[in-house]
Amino acid sequence: MSNDDFFALPPFKPDEALLTLRRNLRDLRPLAERGGKPGLFELQGQPVLELSADEQGLHARLVKRPARSPEWEKRDCKNAAEVRRLHDEIKRRVGLWTDETP
Known part of the structure; x- marks a missing residue:
């Protein structure tokens, strides 16, 4: 067993x-996952996020701003760090969208 194997990251499982x-x-709380389609999230009835996964990685479609x-x-x-960044970005946007005044 080489020392490189000891420090290897676990494989990413999308x-x-x-x-x-x-x-x-x-x-x-403001986000709601649509029951009929797993991975589709809505904010006040507007779709804002779609998530899917395959062998290559986790894929997300995120709106710039909720609209019709x-x-x-x-x-x-393609790795856990990118998933954490995506989660942080989603939280940031939801905060902006819910704090905005019309």
């Missing part, structure tokens, strides 16, 4: 990361 992220996002026909941004996460 399916597990997706489940963990969905669970963490359910704690953000929103502009979507695509984010791909």
Whole structure:
């Protein structure tokens, strides 16, 4: 066994990361996960986030601003650090969207 194996990061498992992220996002009260389609989150009836996973990684579509026909941004996460950054960005945007005055 070489010393490099001791310090190797565990392999990234997109399916597990997706489940963990969905669970963490359910704690953000303004967000609601659509029951019929897992991974689709809404804010006040407007879709704001879509999550999916495959062998390559975790994929997210996040709106720039909630609207009837929103502009979507695509984010791909290939490791745990990118998933944490995505979670922080989602929390930041939800905070901005819910604190805005019309």
